Amino acid sequence: MANNNLPLSGIKIIDFTHVQAGPACTQLLAWFGADVIKVERPGAGDVTRSQLRDIPDADALYFTMLNSNKRSLTLDTKTAEGKEVLEKLIKQSDVMVENFGPGALDRMGFTWEYIQKLNPGMILASVKGFSEGHHYEDLKVYENVAQCAGGAASTTGWWKGGNTEPTISAAALGDSNTGMHLAIGILTAIIGRQKSGKGQKVAVSMQDAVLNLCRVKMRDQQRLERVGYLEEYPQYPHESFGDTVPRGGNAGGGGQPGWILKCKGWETDPNAYIYFTIQGHAWEPICDALGKPEWKTDPNYTTPRARQPHIMDIFRTIEEFISDKTKFEAVDIFRKFDIPCAPVLSMKELLRDESLRMSGSIVEVPHKVRGSYYTVGSPIKFSDMKPEVTASPLLGEHTDEVLVELGYSADQIKAMHSKKAV
Ligand code: CAO
Numbered sequence: 001m002a003n004n005n006l007p008l009s010g011i012k013i014i015d016f017t018h019v020q021a022g023p024a025c026t027q028l029l030a031w032f033g034a035d036v037i038k039v040e041r042p043g044a045g046d047v048t049r050s051q052l053r054d055i056p057d058a059d060a061l062y063f064t065m066l067n068s069n070k071r072s073l074t075l076d077t078k079t080a081e082g083k084e085v086l087e088k089l090i091k092q093s094d095v096m097v098e099n100f101g102p103g104a105l106d107r108m109g110f111t112w113e114y115i116q117k118l119n120p121g122m123i124l125a126s127v128k129g130f131s132e133g134h135h136y137e138d139l140k141v142y143e144n145v146a147q148c149a150g151g152a153a154s155t156t157g158w159w160k161g162g163n164t165e166p167t168i169s170a171a172a173l174g175d176s177n178t179g180m181h182l183a184i185g186i187l188t189a190i191i192g193r194q195k196s197g198k199g200q201k202v203a204v205s206m207q208d209a210v211l212n213l214c215r216v217k218m219r220d221q222q223r224l225e226r227v228g229y230l231e232e233y234p235q236y237p238h239e240s241f242g243d244t245v246p247r248g249g250n251a252g253g254g255g256q257p258g259w260i261l262k263c264k265g266w267e268t269d270p271n272a273y274i275y276f277t278i279q280g281h282a283w284e285p286i287c288d289a290l291g292k293p294e295w296k297t298d299p300n301y302t303t304p305r306a307r308q309p310h311i312m313d314i315f316r317t318i319e320e321f322i323s324d325k326t327k328f329e330a331v332d333i334f335r336k337f338d339i340p341c342a343p344v345l346s347m348k349e350l351l352r353d354e355s356l357r358m359s360g361s362i363v364e365v366p367h368k369v370r371g372s373y374y375t376v377g378s379p380i381k382f383s384d385m386k387p388e389v390t391a392s393p394l395l396g397e398h399t400d401e402v403l404v405e406l407g408y409s410a411d412q413i414k415a416m417h418s419k420k421a422v
Contacts, residue, residue, distance in 0.1 A: 006033025006385060011190065014039060014089050014096040015070060018046045020143070020172060021127045021206065022099030023066040024179030029095075029186065030069035031378050031387035037089070037402055038067060038393065042074040042420055045395040058369045064392040065375045068365060072393035073402045074422050077108050081421035086110065088406045090118045095186055099127035101140045112201055122199040123189040127178050131205040141206050146174025150210025155217045157247040159235065167247070178209035216253050220245045232257060237309055252277060257308070259315045260344065263327040271349075274327045276318055277340040278311075280304050285337035290321050360386055367391040396422070 015026040015038040030036040048062040076082040129141025147153045147168050157167030185202035229241050233248045252258030258277040265272040287295045295301040322330040327343035334341045356362040363377040378387040399422050403413050416422045
C-alpha cells in the first residue's frame, strides 16, 4: 500500500503478474512506495494463492511471500466491462508489469501499440522465458527450464561420483532473479521518461537473466577454448578437460579455491559443514590458524599454482583440524585470521537468525486470515528509510476501492459484480 514518504510513492503500477518472476519484481517496487495494483482473475486469482497450502482456505505462503504491500483488484479482462476498467487503469498508471505466456496480452486485445495509444507515457514491462525473436520465443517457461536454458544447470553439480547429471540450484535464478532484473529495467525506464516524456517497453527473458549470472562460466568457456584447461577447477591438473566448461562440484567460481568442509556432527546433521576459501594473500594466516607454520616457506605451498596439484589434500587437512569443532566454532576460529568462510546454514537456522531479524531481512507480518507469517524482507538497505513489509492482499480485497478511484459509481460497481466482470 502506498506510503507517501517513500521514494516510489506516486508511481502507479498495474501488476498483471503471477507465480514468482513477475510478483517478485512488483513486490520490490511496492516496498519502496509504488502503488501496486495486482489484477487477478475473479474467483481464482494468482495460482500461487492455492498452491502448496499449509492452512486450508488461507492464501498459501507461496503467494503471501511474493505479494506483500500490494492491492488486489479482481477483473475479468476478457469481458467488455473488464477491458473498459483496464483501459481506464492504463490511462492513469505509469507502469504495467506482466509475465503471461507468450502472446497472451495481445490475445487479450492489449497490444503494445494499443497500450501506447491509451497512454504514451506507459512503461510496459514483461518477463518471458526467451527474448523476442529467439527461436524458442513461443515457449512457456518455469524456473528450472530457465536454469537449463541459461547455462546454470550445465555448470552446476558433479563431474564424477554418484550423480553427474546437470543440477538445478535451489535459488530462484530463473524466477526472482529475472524479476530483479526487470525492476532495474523499470526504474531505468522511469528515469528515461523523465527526460523524454515517453514510455517504453522493457523486457527481460529468464534465459538472459540466468545467463547474466553465469557470466563467469562464459568467461571459463573462452579460457578453456584458448588454453585447454581451467586451473582453478578441481579437475586440474590430474584429470582431462573436454571442450566445454565442466561441472566443478563445490569449487570456488573465481580465482580463490574453495570447498565445502565437514565439521563435527556431519554424520547425522546434513548441514554440519563450512565453506572455506583459500584467498591468495590469506595463505599465511591459514597456516597460522591450522598450526602449520612450515607450509609458509615450503615451495609446494607458497603460491596458488604450487598449491593447486594438492589442493584437495590441503582441504582434507583443514577438515581434520575442524573435525572436533562445530561449524560455528570452526568459523569463530577462522574469522580471527581474516579467512573468508561461513557455516552452511539451514533454512531452520536462517528463519531463527537474530541478526537477520534485526536487520529486517526476515520479518514477521500480520495477516488477516493466516494470523502472521515470516517472510524475507528487503535485501536492499537504505540509510534514510527502512521498507516496511505489510501483508499480501486477500483476493479482490481492494476491488471496490480501486473502481471508486477510477470514477465508477456504486451502481456501476454492483452491476460489474453481478456480471462477474470483477
Ligand atoms: N482475466 C481474464 N483472463 C486472464 C486474466 C484476467 N484477469 N489474467 C490472465 N488471463 C488469461 C490470459 O489472457 C491467458 O489466456 P489465453 O492463453 O487464453 O490468451 C491465460 O489467462 C494465462 O495464460 P498463461 O500462459 O500466462 O498461463 P499458464 O498457466 O498457461 O502458464 C507460465 C504459466 C508461467 C508458464 C506462463 O505464464 C509463462 O511462460 N510466463 C512467462 C514466463 C514466466 O514468467 N515464467 C515464470 C513464472 S514463475 O515460475
